[in-house]
Amino acid sequence: MNLKFTVTERFTRYVTIDTQSDPNSNTFPSTAKQKNLGLLLVTELLDMGLHDAHMDEQGYVYATVPGNSAKPDIPVICFCSHMDTAPDCSGTDVKPIIHKNYQGQDLILPDDPSQVIRSSDHPELKHQIGNDVITASGATLLGADNKAGVAEIMDACYQLLNHPEIKHGDIRILFTPDEEIGRGVDKVDLKKLGAYAGYTMDGESAGNMENETFSADGAKLIIHGISSHPGFAKGKMQSAIKIAGQIIAALPYDLSPEGTDNKEGFVHPVSISGHVETAEIDFIIRDFDDQKLKGHANVIRAIANDVLKKFPGCGYELKTHEQYRNMKKVLDEHPQIVEYGLEAMRRAGLDARLCSIRGGTDGSRLSFMGLPCPNIFAGEHAFHSKHEWVSVQDMQKAVETILHLCMIWEEKA
Template sequence: MSMPFIFTVADRFLRYVTIDTQSDPNSPTCPSTEKQKNLGRLLVQELKEIGIADAELDDHGYVYATIPSNTDKDVPVLCFCSHMDTSPDCSGENVKPIVHSNYQGEDLVLPDDNSQVLRQKDHPDLKNQIGNDIITASGTTLLGADNKAGLAEIMDAAYQLVNHPEIKHGKIRILFTPDEEIGRGVDKVDITKLGAEVGYTMDGESAGHFENETFSADGARLTINGISAHPGFAKGNMQSAIKIAGKIIATLPFELSPEGTEGIEGFVHPVGVSGHAEQAVIDFIIRDFEDDKLKEHADVIRQIADNVISDFAGATYRLDIKEQYRNMKKVLDQYPNITDYGLEAIQRSGLTPLLKSIRGGTDGSRLSFMGLPCPNIFAGEHAFHGKQEWVSVQDMQKAVEVIINLVQVWEEYS
């Protein structure tokens, strides 16, 4: 059912993307960058203007707020969650959003760098956007639709619910997190204070998509100890850790790489290399939908390291594995109604629901294992982490409708 809302989602989104909230994986603080709080403060101010009195930003950069229940029914407390930070992979400074109104299938050339062109062959979902209004950045930065589209959608839904008391719903908690892009989005979340029973992140891609499965993820660090010697007298003595590292990376199988896999296939991916002749370090991420396969993928690194290092007398290595997050489907399968209600809410908004797996993780992955089962709903964001990132206004409006439908579904079935 579509309601005659006067949406505020696009205006909010255009405001939020101009605030630089890039997170920093090399910073030990929480949030990793203080500038994320600039957006947090604005969100709190806007929540209070909507009439949500308890909105607050805590010291760690988390925003919490409550929309009180307006029904006599005993409805589980729902949480809607999005993250405020943007990816470290591409600049988020001085984002200049551009609205391409009434898109008719043409190539979209971004004005600040004419080599950045959005074409339908590269962005297949543009085919579904004829007549819609597409928002991009100007060509030199990312847009920040990941995940400021989600923020704007939750904010607009909150605005609509407060202004339409005839829409019945239970208690709703809003959670905006920092540092999701660097894997630390729920490190300091106060689950007890949040007090929700069911969560939904708004951080997915195409309209209609609903995701109840993520990768399971480990990090791996391979430390190679070579033998250093003066390069002028190195013959027969030096065993360069850098060259050993290079050989190991070159031997990784293509069919176990991100660029060689898709669908439900996992991968091993070197994400950082540092070192000198005596010691070199390769950092990997290991991903798969099945936990057991993570160990198999780590064994591939181990076998390659064994083989390569056997040619370098006296050199050694150590492989350390660290758990990052696990596939949330394990938790969500225990509560099928959480997924069923989500799919129904999408259907009620006039879209065809599509249940998908994420080749990645969300805050919901870890929240699910912290006692808050939390699948992921589309936010309309596309081509994230790059200069061709885009979102359509109409998809964001549909996501607002889905949130509003979802709170009603939970109230009706309680």
């Protein structure tokens, strides 16, 4: 394929639009500014000629690239990326910088010279020699997670419409809000989407396809202490805050995010609040194995029971709720969806490999909602931080992968 890529120009345009989501918001989407990018994408899709492109009131963007093949009954496939950026780091006034012909040097970010992307800390940079690496300026995250995926899908739409020799069936496009705060597909309309299979473009290194995610639960530990006037508290007060501190201190290191890797699960306290009488600790619990996931919740319960032996009259409640499940269970029932993705990457000249992700994607939940949806690389690295980066060439390979996927589904029909 002889392509004139538009992905870099699109990406550097999209990242300047602040789309940070807010976990403390009760609205949907959680921030109205996410719709600013959605409206721009709809405008660009309409300008390309995708006449059904629109954004619904919840902030989801839908569009269709009509099929151009004479073959009947080609399965409809969907490409999906999320528009929001993480609340962990500012996404306001992002200034993308293209470091052309990268030669392995440390990258000093000009708006804050203390922010240095060191090649020693980012081993994947050794695969980018001679490529063009895009970073932020040091004051914000870049937003490659997941505007790289958005730009790649948009460029693929452009290429499909300008290269009729690429034969394909109907291709659905879906851009979602609020993925970073776990609400990305809460209000998606799968009936409107009408796809047989999906692919999220939201992964890391070129050539990676993720068919396995964590299973995830949330947990809230509510601790009931005994309050008393501090001036007359001797032998009476039993502070829920101090009990919470002891419980957190007792969590095993080898069951923490900082003490685990690969397919090891963890228990992670993400927030604590309260006062003497009542305190709450919010946890996220992760594992690739659902049975181990249940066991991790029991670790919290056992620690709470042990600590509270020292505080007679006090008690606790532990409430758990499901967040998402390992999508491998669903994808194993549809092996061709993953196989076609790997073949597309090989056709794009990449060393294709299956990976597990220590996290979740929109594809995790979409898979269990009836749209089997593995995750394909978008080229993003060091996401959620000021050191985030992506390479132009990796984004271009992602575009090629999308196009090959469209052709493979048409060929195999």
